[in-house]
Amino acid sequence: MTEAATRGVEPAGSTSSPRADFGRAVRDTIPVAMGYTPLGAAFGILLVNSGLDWYWAPLSAALIFAGSMEFLAVGLITAGTPLLQVAVMTLAVNFRHVFYALSFPMQLLRGWGRRLYGAFALTDETYSLLATIPRQEMTANRLTFIQLLSHAYWVGGSIIGALLSFALPSSIQGLSFVLTALFVVLAQDCFYKRKDSAPTLMGLAAGFVALGVGERSFLAVALTVYVAMLLGWYLLQRKRSAGEEGT
Template identity: 55%
Template sequence: MHSTTGEAPGKALGGDFRGDLAVAAKLTVPVAMGYIPLGAAFGILLVSQGLPWFWAPTTALVVFAGSLEFLAVSMISTGLSLAAIAVTTLLVNFRHIFYGLSFPMELLRGRAQRGYGIFALTDETYSLLAGTAPEELNGRRITLIQVLSHGYWVLGSLSGALASTALPAGVEGVEFALTALFVVLAWDHARKRTNLRAVGYGVAASVLAGILAADQFLTVAVIAFLLMLVADYAMARSKRA
């Protein structure tokens, strides 16, 4: 996914900042549709647990890990130990190690851009990058995609925290925005791909986990999906040999 011409990524694609920003904004529309309402749900949840409203945008800006932030609210409010919080954080975000294996780090220039690229790598931005043709990416576009996505999350968290006092008690269902977001991203990814084996593996892993271990659905589904990908890679490598 990297340029071999030696030119700067943006220049190699013939794009300027405005052009790259327009592309990034268009690509991140599905992320905005999920991050803003989901961030608002996080802000509402945080304030409902008795924490000051400003912790919502601060956490969104500094942590930027949606599922973990939701868990962190409950862990902090219940007085969980730092060791337990650390272990939970490792288990929840361990999947990002695999994202890094195929993240186009070589397109990013400089320590600041690379450091932010690592920090702001989320499920949604990884899905967007994986579903975008390599020739349509450059370092600036990748950074803009991540910055915009980060901004949507902070905006949603801030708006939810500020609006929480005006909402009636017992509002339910807002947290479904996360599931809806992943559905949209999965559909968009499948629509752009001619090789749908990975999509099929995901569906098969989900069905298998739902039948065998509904109580541990996510863990079993991820493990099954990983094993299918490893087997697929092994078979492909065997054929090439």
Template identity: 45%
Template sequence: MTSAFPEQCFPGLPGLEASPAESRRSDVRAAARDTVSVGFGLFPLGLAFGLLLVQSGFAWWWAPIFSLTIYAGSLEFLAIGLVLAVTPLASVAMTTFLVNFRHVFYGLSFPLHRVRGRLAKVYSMYALTDEAYAVTAGKDPDNLSSRRVLFIQVFCQLYWVLGGVVGAVVGNAIPMQLVGLDFALTALFVVLALDAFRARRDIPTPILALLSALAALVVAREQMLMVAMTLFVAALLVRFLLHRRSGKDAVDA
């Protein structure tokens, strides 16, 4: 049985138009499976962020405020120090730009075109994080429905926000110092990179990524991430053009 009531109230959101309930549940289950490994990295990172927040003098309820307004893990950690130091807004803006500049490149291949509805697209752009991008990058875009993409992002945000709130509440009630949780972010990205490689078995891509990182390390150590991403995207574009030209030459022959 379907109903037109949700569609009339929220015409821009996917998943609210007349469609089988089982299809929605299937998308939710698929997104949960896609993000469960990410959750094992995001939740403890959120715990560490919540603990650091209250240890820095903030009340526990600042954790969800940071995570919902900023929602960028590395920048949220930096924001604690920036706020405490009363950093000028211009410096905050420049720091934000440099730290999150990589998201410009994510948008080139993130399956935003699969998301239906204006409000849904706005949320998907807001919730485009490293983890959400990595999860979708290892999958065939044709197999990603609008609801599945959105639920992947929703689950990723829930893991982070809940981890931050729990960490802040626990840290506020039981003062403690935990060491080593910061490595969870590195371990998480290693796992995501391995999953993406196993899904596509594309050997040249990680080689190009490694060479770009090494070149950036030598040329611009202070701005390594931005330079490495720029070199990597340029290398991928050149590879794409060469591949397309070779395919065209094969057809002409």
């Protein structure tokens, strides 16, 4: 009997039951639920107060599932924005997901159905959450459950907000900060769990650089600077490893 088995710990790379993976996914997504539910409610309130029927909130949350773009889409739709402009705006807002896909554990997912949903449900928050979980502990079921639960929180929150909008004032301040607070919690958790703090520090540095550019280009500049720093750090690590092997 192995040491891991005597301690009741599953060896790295072993499979676990769907029920156990679901329980882990529920615990993993508690911070996401605390952010998605009130933020989804804010989206539902905004949508109904903009003159759209309440059922567009859960429908949009289920089919689009892109928080920042959904908020932006409400204004674009109510303003009668041309479809081509909406498409260009969507590409610009969600282009950051190209970088997420580079390290998303797609190889764990088997079958086109799971893979398509994995790509569709890859959001900022689920990506940040997955970054805090060691790869050897991640399974296909756990990954899918994390995305399904996060999606459910967003849809559920939008339904709550759409229904509550009929009884609440037309303007509620402060709900939009929930998303920022969620990222702070996820970044803090990632910092504590990772042995190497360099990626977190580089992310902070990239953010400060982007602040000097302005709000409109903040995200694009921050991502570009961060990717450049990561690439430089990776090349430096490779150079050091090659030097150690040569000595």
